[in-house]
Amino acid sequence: MRSYKLGERDTINRCLSSATACLYGVSEAAILAAGYAPAVGFIHTGKPQSFVYDVADIFKFETVVPVAFRVAARKPHNPERDVRLACRDIFRQSGLLKRIIPTIEQVLAAGELTPPKAHEEAVPVAIPNKEQMGDDGHRG
Numbered sequence: 001m002r003s004y005k006l007g008e009r010d011t012i013n014r015c016l017s018s019a020t021a022c023l024y025g026v027s028e029a030a031i032l033a034a035g036y037a038p039a040v041g042f043i044h045t046g047k048p049q050s051f052v053y054d055v056a057d058i059f060k061f062e063t064v065v066p067v068a069f070r071v072a073a074r075k076p077h078n079p080e081r082d083v084r085l086a087c088r089d090i091f092r093q094s095g096l097l098k099r100i101i102p103t104i105e106q107v108l109a110a111g112e113l114t115p116p117k118a119h120e121e122a123v124p125v126a127i128p129n130k131e132q133m134g135d136d137g138h139r140g
Helices: 008-033 050-062 064-073 079-094 096-110
Strands: none
Touching: 008 050, 008 064, 008 079, 008 096, 050 064, 050 096, 064 079, 079 096
C-alpha cells in the first residue's frame, strides 16, 4: 500500500502514480483500437478499466516502475512532468506501442479465445501510414 504523506515517500508515490497513469492511457488506447472492451478484465474485475489494468500489469515492471524510481531518485522539482517525459521515452525505446495488441492477442489465444471479427460495415484504412524518415520522435 502506498503512503501519500509528505516526505521522501511522497515523491516516489507521485512518480509511481504518474507513471502508471501513462501506461494505463497507452494500454487503453491500444485496447480500444483493437476493438476490445476496457471493462472486461480477467484478473481485475468490476471496474470500468479492468482490462486496462490487466494489460498494463504485463508491461508495468519492465517499463514504468523502473522509470518512476529513477526519476524519484533525482528528487526533481516537478516529478510528474519528468516521469511523463521519461515514460514517453521508454515507450518509444521499448517499442511498447507495437507490442501491446499482439500481446493481448497472445494472452487471449492462450485462453482459447478468438479475437473479435471486424464489423460487417468496417472498411479498410483509407490512407495508410507512409514509411517515416527519421526516428520515432519525428512526425511524418
